[in-house]
Amino acid sequence: xxxxxxxxxxxxxxxxxxxxxxxxxxxxxxxxxxxxxxxxxxxxxxxxxxxxxxxxxxxxxxxxxxxxxxxxxxxxxxxxxxxxxxxxxxxxxxxxxxxxxxxxxxxxxxxxxxxxxxxxxxxxxxxxxxxxxxxxxxxxxxxxxxxxxxxxxxxxxxxxxxxxxxxxxxxxxxxxxxxxxxxxxxxxxxxxxxxxxxxxxxxxxxxxxxxxxxxxxxxxxxxxxxxxxxxxxxxxxxxxxxxxxxxxxxxxxxxxxxxxxxxxxxxxxxxxxxxxxxxxxxxxxxxxxxxxxxxxxxxxxxxxxxxxxxxxxxxxxxxx
Amino acid sequence: xxxxxxxxxxxxxxxxxxxxxxxxxxxxxxxxxxxxxxxxxxxxxxxxxxxxxxxxxxxxxxxxxxxxxxxxxxxxxxxxxxxxxxxxxxxxxxxxxxxxxxxxxxxxxxxxxxxxxxxxxxxxxxxxxxxxxxxxxxxxxxxxxxxxxxxxxxxxxxxxxxxxxxxxxxxxxxxxxxxxxxxxxxxxxxxxxxxxxxxxxxxxxxxxxxxxxxxxxxxxxxxxxxxxxxxxxxxxxxxxxxxxxxxxxxxxxxxxxxxxxxxxxxxxxxxxxxxxxxxxxxxxxxxxxxxxxxxxxxxxxxxxxxxxxxxxxxxxxxxxxxx
Numbered sequence: 001x002x003x004x005x006x007x008x009x010x011x012x013x014x015x016x017x018x019x020x021x022x023x024x025x026x027x028x029x030x031x032x033x034x035x036x037x038x039x040x041x042x043x044x045x046x047x048x049x050x051x052x053x054x055x056x057x058x059x060x061x062x063x064x065x066x067x068x069x070x071x072x073x074x075x076x077x078x079x080x081x082x083x084x085x086x087x088x089x090x091x092x093x094x095x096x097x098x099x100x101x102x103x104x105x106x107x108x109x110x111x112x113x114x115x116x117x118x119x120x121x122x123x124x125x126x127x128x129x130x131x132x133x134x135x136x137x138x139x140x141x142x143x144x145x146x147x148x149x150x151x152x153x154x155x156x157x158x159x160x161x162x163x164x165x166x167x168x169x170x171x172x173x174x175x176x177x178x179x180x181x182x183x184x185x186x187x188x189x190x191x192x193x194x195x196x197x198x199x200x201x202x203x204x205x206x207x208x209x210x211x212x213x214x215x216x217x218x219x220x221x222x223x224x225x226x227x228x229x230x231x232x233x234x235x236x237x238x239x240x241x242x243x244x245x246x247x248x249x250x251x252x253x254x255x256x257x258x259x260x261x262x263x264x265x266x267x268x269x270x271x272x273x274x275x276x277x278x279x280x281x282x283x284x285x286x287x288x289x290x291x292x293x294x295x296x297x298x299x300x301x302x303x304x305x306x307x308x309x310x311x312x313x314x315x316x317x318x319x320x
Numbered sequence: 321x322x323x324x325x326x327x328x329x330x331x332x333x334x335x336x337x338x339x340x341x342x343x344x345x346x347x348x349x350x351x352x353x354x355x356x357x358x359x360x361x362x363x364x365x366x367x368x369x370x371x372x373x374x375x376x377x378x379x380x381x382x383x384x385x386x387x388x389x390x391x392x393x394x395x396x397x398x399x400x401x402x403x404x405x406x407x408x409x410x411x412x413x414x415x416x417x418x419x420x421x422x423x424x425x426x427x428x429x430x431x432x433x434x435x436x437x438x439x440x441x442x443x444x445x446x447x448x449x450x451x452x453x454x455x456x457x458x459x460x461x462x463x464x465x466x467x468x469x470x471x472x473x474x475x476x477x478x479x480x481x482x483x484x485x486x487x488x489x490x491x492x493x494x495x496x497x498x499x500x501x502x503x504x505x506x507x508x509x510x511x512x513x514x515x516x517x518x519x520x521x522x523x524x525x526x527x528x529x530x531x532x533x534x535x536x537x538x539x540x541x542x543x544x545x546x547x548x549x550x551x552x553x554x555x556x557x558x559x560x561x562x563x564x565x566x567x568x569x570x571x572x573x574x575x576x577x578x579x580x581x582x583x584x585x586x587x588x589x590x591x592x593x594x595x596x597x598x599x600x601x602x603x604x605x606x607x608x609x610x611x612x613x614x615x616x617x618x619x620x621x622x623x624x625x626x627x628x629x630x631x632x633x634x635x636x637x638x639x640x641x642x643x
Contacts, residue, residue, distance in 0.1 A: 015476050015479045018476050019480060023485075031492045032492075134626070141564075142564060142619035144572060146571075147591065147614060158601045259481075259484060262576070280490075288488050295481030296479065
């Protein structure tokens, strides 16, 4: 187990190095124009360009620049936004709670919807309710997040508001620590929008995995012992059927923590994804840079956690 | 023996095992014929396939259609499309889908948007499938160090925060149709590669591969002639499911303002324009029709892909039928 974790961590470091090099190459080497000017962004002064040149060592050869850049990353320095006049890390830390609230709440929602639908479908394959579940899943998969989001905004924000019911705000974020009720009220529409596609996916995966497990010999044994169908499905079947769901959940949450870009854009939530999009439009490269690296970090960490968890959950997996 | 597509291309005798729809009189049927017979029974898939054919025709004849309507996709009809106060007219006899904020015909724009969506969806998927199949086949076939290297490369690609990285790419190089296709293919080929590799791993151990090798066939020949035809079924299914993903990806880039540049209409940038300043609140058709087009298109591909999977993988169907 120890060796496995070490190897897994080493691979994670390699992945981060490759991604950091890809981002570095993109912004320092491939991007047209003077990198220093690019970094400072539009409306740069000669002085801030000079500042950027010194900070990133842009007059040195590229491998020294990259070394310096990785050295800073290792220390947790994601760069400095010349536009906001603050370290990128501070910007992102400020925004992390928004993205985390959005992703966490949506995950609860899609698990609560997706898994039961998957179970209903798998326990009676080829029935009407299985077909209904399939239709739900394919329909959900075909609804892009921004379409669901705008539809929700139109129906539950705009129509309700002009009808005099101010139930769901159209944008903004209230911190959980400040007012839990307002927090949930502001996030409920974004949660639904974000969760739709995932709920569809999770129902499919639960169905497929449970169907496979229910066909195994130990399930037949459990039935032969005279256990109720309910007990067989939930106690014996579901337990191992949910392993792929748990792994997928880890990967998805890891991916979303780096910014639920579309949902944040639709609902005007000031999360990490919004920081990235705004940075693209004003040409604030250090922020884009920092967001990509932070997102990659979350993805790598979550995939390591998932691999370890997988080994713990599924006793059939032996680690080499 | 599993029913695979190789006997079609190779002219081998068809599978001896009768499919679920095997006729009473024993008669040779290729697996493709069997799959077609199964698909023909599936009304939902047929409807989805017809929808896709219709969409392709709309995309090809987009200009002809808009000429018939008489409203170009970028023509502004400030008189006919807008009310005196500047608010767009809703659907009517002249503008079936209503007009947008500039008095352009939403129907014409949705028709032209079909072009971008299908073009990007199909092209990006094609590139991703070709690259993924080549890399995945090599990884699975050679095994060992080559497999380790290629699989790890795919893992790295799958670890990229793809939307963020796509945004960075587009921010460095100006957004365009070409960049959209490249970005989408760049971040999806590894998914194809993984699936293909898994399939090749099991095909590699089959007797006919051993037979080919003992006849002195080269690795390249074995991969192209003996392995590849066996991948046709999973690749067809996966491509059909990848196209809607690519279409949504393109629409998302356009929606974020990083796809095809306006005024060229795409469903994504139309939805973005509808969202801009809450315009969809006074003119919901402006949001509704491009969204509906996007939904219908992705749903049709998803339904067809689901049906194709059932039709091309008879084993899965039998497992279910046994229950």
